[in-house]
Amino acid sequence: MTAANLDLMFHALADPGRRTMVDRLSRGSASVSQLAEPLDMSLPAVVQHLQVLESAGLVKTEKIGRVRSCTLDTTAMSQAERWINDRRIQWERRLDRLGDFLEQTKDD
Amino acid sequence: MTAANLDLMFHALADPGRRTMVDRLSRGSASVSQLAEPLDMSLPAVVQHLQVLESAGLVKTEKIGRVRSCTLDTTAMSQAERWINDRRIQWERRLDRLGDFLEQTKDD
Numbered sequence: 781m782t783a784a785n786l787d788l789m790f791h792a793l794a795d796p797g798r799r800t801m802v803d804r805l806s807r808g809s810a811s812v813s814q815l816a817e818p819l820d821m822s823l824p825a826v827v828q829h830l831q832v833l834e835s836a837g838l839v840k841t842e843k844i845g846r847v848r849s850c851t852l853d854t855t856a857m858s859q860a861e862r863w864i865n866d867r868r869i870q871w872e873r874r875l876d877r878l879g880d881f882l883e884q885t886k887d888d
Numbered sequence: 889m890t891a892a893n894l895d896l897m898f899h900a901l902a903d904p905g906r907r908t909m910v911d912r913l914s915r916g917s918a919s920v921s922q923l924a925e926p927l928d929m930s931l932p933a934v935v936q937h938l939q940v941l942e943s944a945g946l947v948k949t950e951k952i953g954r955v956r957s958c959t960l961d962t963t964a965m966s967q968a969e970r971w972i973n974d975r976r977i978q979w980e981r982r983l984d985r986l987g988d989f990l991e992q993t994k995d996d
Contacts, residue, residue, distance in 0.1 A: 783904045793972070794898035796891045806975035808982060854976045861976065864901070864969045867914035868962045874916060 785837065789860045792836035797821060798829050802838060805852040812848050893945065897968045900944035905929060906937050910946060913960040920956050 792798055801815050816826040830850065833839040837856035841848050900906055909923050924934040938958065941947040945964035949956050 783907070786907065787902050787904060790898045790902035794895050794902055796895060799891070799894065799971075802975055806978040806982075852975070852979045854979055857972050857976045861969055861972045863907075864965050864972075867910055867960070868965045868969065870914040871960045871962055874914075 785856070786860065786863060788832075788836040789838065789856055792832050792838055793860070795829065795832075797825075798833055801826075801829060801833060801850075802852065805839060805850060809849050809851045812850065815850060893964070894968065894971060896940075896944040897946065897964055900940050900946055901968070903937065903940075905933075906941055909934075909937060909941060909958075910960065913947060913958060917957050917959045920958065923958060 793802070797819055800819060804810055804815060804818070812823070812826060812830065815830070816823055819826060821829075830839065830841065834841060837853055839850050840853050841850045843849075901910070905927055908927060912918055912923055912926070920931070920934060920938065923938070924931055927934060929937075938947065938949065942949060945961055947958050948961050949958045951957075
């Protein structure tokens with residue numbers, strides 16, 4: 781995943797409305813109007829947020845007849861997750877090694 | 889973690905310079921000038937990015953003598969990670985159940 785992709789991904793997740801949409805889609809595909817239902821915003825605003833999620837690779841949409849169906853794409857999600865995880869684990873291992881070192885060098 | 893905290897957290901990670909700082913800190917605490925070293929930006933700009941990371945709870949800073957030491961706080965990181973992970977797992981389980989259902993109902 782490139783830096784630009786991570787920018788788009790984290791930016792997409794930084795909005796509560798968009799996170800509500802991702803949360804809804806994690807429980808199954810939905811039409812645009814189903815996505816809009818729990819949100820206090822206009823349909824054009826929902827479509828705009830959807831485009832941000834699509835650009836970030838978080839959501840795929842497909843037009844079936846007159847309805848646009850939205851589906852979560854977890855590939856991009858797992859890449860963002862891994863970026864955070866790798867740094868967290870690295871830091872926690874470092875703390876563990878520091879703890880071991882202090883343990884070994886303490887006065888008896 | 890509140891919605892506002894997740895907003896701040898994901899917003900903080902949506903910038904490549906700030907991610908470089910988090911990446912550096914995952915390998916050990918650093919002073920502000922050490923953080924600035926690999927970045928092509930002024931020290932005031934680095935301080936500003938650092939404040940965004942602090943507000944998001946990603947980094948803690950402590951003034952020791954004349955040097956400000958910066959340390960990663962992985963608690964907030966693991967909360968952002970969990971938010972993504974919960975949704976990803978929910979969707980993948982759903983896909984698994986769908987696969988099982990299709991398997992059970994297919995023509996022999």
